[in-house]
Amino acid sequence: MSEPVLQIQGLRKAYGALTVTDDVSLDLRPGEIHALIGPNGAGKSTLIKQIVGEVRPDAGTIRFEGQQIDRLDTAARARLGLARSFQVSSIIPDFTVLQNVVLAVAGASGHVFRFHLPVLRDRNLTEPAMFHIGQAGLQGRQQTRAAELSHGERRKLEIAMALALRPRAFLLDEPMAGMGLEGGKQLTAILSDLRTEAPILLVEHDMDAVFALADRISVLVYGKIIASGSVAEIRANPQVRRSYLGEDA
Numbered sequence: 001m002s003e004p005v006l007q008i009q010g011l012r013k014a015y016g017a018l019t020v021t022d023d024v025s026l027d028l029r030p031g032e033i034h035a036l037i038g039p040n041g042a043g044k045s046t047l048i049k050q051i052v053g054e055v056r057p058d059a060g061t062i063r064f065e066g067q068q069i070d071r072l073d074t075a076a077r078a079r080l081g082l083a084r085s086f087q088v089s090s091i092i093p094d095f096t097v098l099q100n101v102v103l104a105v106a107g108a109s110g111h112v113f114r115f116h117l118p119v120l121r122d123r124n125l126t127e128p129a130m131f132h133i134g135q136a137g138l139q140g141r142q143q144t145r146a147a148e149l150s151h152g153e154r155r156k157l158e159i160a161m162a163l164a165l166r167p168r169a170f171l172l173d174e175p176m177a178g179m180g181l182e183g184g185k186q187l188t189a190i191l192s193d194l195r196t197e198a199p200i201l202l203v204e205h206d207m208d209a210v211f212a213l214a215d216r217i218s219v220l221v222y223g224k225i226i227a228s229g230s231v232a233e234i235r236a237n238p239q240v241r242r243s244y245l246g247e248d249a
């Protein structure tokens, strides 16, 4: 089996008497989508925050591509290629899709960006930008201003910009939220392809999307992983059905 890209061992975090992360161990392997599911308040967001460095664990280790990263700050972890969500805050509404992605490509390649330079004529920037626009399913929309995009298209622009940063792993916190039926289907198809680019740790409440996408699922309840396995294993697990899927198993 290939080495995990991300490996979490014995992670613990408590807020006062409340243990939010209770001896959590999990990994993310190359090429996979590993879904993390669990009821509201189970500790999913807090776990993601510890992985990206926004919350400091009380104990445990986090390794990324073999390197222990739990002492690094958020920016250093991002530089190693740990991409949190598609919540790219830097979309410029008055810029076109292409201009926004070109900016992301320029930023990632360490280009010193000057607004007066004819960057849109620099093929070293526009070619990768157009490639990422295609990967994100936005072909034909490159000349549209970001402000005019629909919610789903904006999400795709965020994906294109995230891809420009050449991430080594994606941590996605509820990407399906607010997408609607058609948008959700399109995003599912895009995420499905994305796993070959970089593996995805997916926190998602939309179980149709999780069951359609996940190679593995881990179930978090009260800060503890109560089960981990394939979609079929998790669907058949009586404890999961009782404590999360809300069934009388």
Ligand SMILES: Nc1ncnc2c1ncn2[C@@H]1O[C@H](COP(=O)(O)OP(=O)(O)OP(=O)(O)O)[C@@H](O)[C@H]1O
Binding pocket: 015, 020, 038, 039, 040, 041, 042, 043, 044, 045, 046, 047
């Ligand atoms: N900074 C904090 N201080 C105190 N308690 C916190 C803090 N952050 C989170 N918690 C508590 O930790 C628990 C887990 O919260 P978290 O947001 O990680 O859950 P979640 O599984 O992501 O929930 P949801 O699915 O609703 O987003 C909750 O009970 C929450 O109130």
